[in-house]
Amino acid sequence: MQEDVSRSLKKILTNQLFVEIPEEQIGGDDGLQSVVGLDSVGFLELRVICEDQFGVSISDQDFDTENFRTLNLLSALIVKLKAQQQGGAK
Numbered sequence: 116m117q118e119d120v121s122r123s124l125k126k127i128l129t130n131q132l133f134v135e136i137p138e139e140q141i142g143g144d145d146g147l148q149s150v151v152g153l154d155s156v157g158f159l160e161l162r163v164i165c166e167d168q169f170g171v172s173i174s175d176q177d178f179d180t181e182n183f184r185t186l187n188l189l190s191a192l193i194v195k196l197k198a199q200q201q202g203g204a205k
Contacts, residue, residue, distance in 0.1 A: 116197075120169070120190040127164050132157055143187040158183055165189070171196040 125138045134141075134151050147153045153161065161183070162173050171193055182192045 117187075117190050117194050120193050121186055123168065124165075124186055124190055124193075127161065127168065128153075131164055132160060141186060143190075144185050146185060147183060147189070161189075165193060169193050169197065171200060 121143060125141050128134045128141060128151060129136075129138045132153065134153070136151060141151060145151055147158070147161075158178075162178055165171065166173055173192070173196065177192060177196070182188055
């Protein structure tokens with residue numbers, strides 16, 4: 116499931132947030148700010164898009180630099196939130 120989320124996140128970054136790196140060149144451990152180039156507004160937009168697209172609610176506590184540092188960390192957060200939402204909290 117995390118791979119599917121990561122793939123979707125790459126599409127969001129290239130198609131909706133218009134990052135300049137091609138989708139296939141975005142690595143799971145690339146920094147969303149340092150490598151991909153998101154700024155503070157981009158992170159806010161990414162949060163809203165993720166909530167809408169994945170049907171999760173990202174709390175202010177979860178919306179931090181640790182969870183949003185890389186694609187892998189963000190996709191892990193989304194998978195965790197979806198599991199909690201479905202009653203399968205881990």
